[in-house]
Amino acid sequence: MKKKQSDFHHGNLRAALLQAAFEILDEAGPDAITIREVARRSGVSHAAPVNHFKNRTELLTVVATILFRELDSAISAKLQTFPTTPADCVRSFANTLIAFGLEHPNRYQLLWRRDLVDNSDADLQAAMDGIYDKLISAIDLSKNKTRFDKHTFAIAIWSLAHGYVTMRLNQNFEPMNDSITGQSRQDAIIEAVILSLGT
Amino acid sequence: MKKKQSDFHHGNLRAALLQAAFEILDEAGPDAITIREVARRSGVSHAAPVNHFKNRTELLTVVATILFRELDSAISAKLQTFPTTPADCVRSFANTLIAFGLEHPNRYQLLWRRDLVDNSDADLQAAMDGIYDKLISAIDLSKNKTRFDKHTFAIAIWSLAHGYVTMRLNQNFEPMNDSITGQSRQDAIIEAVILSLGT
DNA sequence: AAACATATATTGACACTGTCAATATATGTT
């Protein structure tokens, strides 16, 4: 009396679990990603995932790392098209980051949920550092004397963009235009930081 | 055969539950605030809190509302001491908000955990709007023509400050000084935004 | 081919959670 032979090994469970995690993330947000649900969607028992992710945090950390790389790609693509002035680079960076956040709210949120993700993870940090380095070297194109050093610019623009996305996703204000310049609020606040780039 | 008479009614359970919630928040962060734990600390059964908070979200929303008022008080205190230039007001606002976030990481985090808190709650929104209005009228002191309208400034400075706190709490960078101006990075990025205030 | 080690999956349990229904006991009002 043989049991049915195959179907015990999934074959590529790790990838399946990750895909399920992404689906759940987009559908219902970071908190809905549970070990048991990704297992369920992968057609596997509730304890099977432990062989590929030692716990929930590790799974979510891997997901976040992939997302940071995705964001990195988007930023790189934008930056490499027109390697022009530092101001343009800063604009591109901020707009790409904000666009990513607004288009994929759930994905963006996970990136900053340090209760769900292990921020000391080496791969995750490397993914974040990659983005920062890209921003720094973009700013560094400038040969001019600037009012502040490049790290101040990088931190300022990243903080601004991140804060803006957070508050937009939180629905703290509506998107509108600046009543003086006529440009969008988003463009206006980015320009406000860029203005300080000059000597 | 009488049971022991008192001790059934707690007397002031609502206040006790809130106090417990704050203690847990400071000790272990927003996620550690559970209905059952606040009940336990208040010496009451696990289902007693329902009479005062209909569910966990309501409890956390009330906590967040109180925290926003606390932040409001801190900002008001700073602003009312020296009602000087708009630039000074913006500086005070940003520095007070950042100080609050860095001093009380767990409290600050809860304010932006929209998975735990009902952001459509009227009291909560009123508390947030109160802060925004205060910022707007502080900026509005200016009679000069400005480069952007007051809402752009308000959103820019709040986004910047919020983003900065988030990334500091996330340990994305260390506090350092700007190598050109010599001032702290925090002061530098605030100045970067303030520079754009002028015509 | 046989034996063994390893990787992968299952089953079942434990302690914890939020929430609900049913019940008990105070308090307040008529």
Added chain:
DNA sequence: AACATATATTGACAGTGTCAATATATGTTT
């Protein structure tokens, strides 16, 4: 005194993450 209401308890249910014990495939060595 009677009744309504506010407040608290008990017990249950469906979830969760994680662990230990077990089963089954795969890979390697002999």
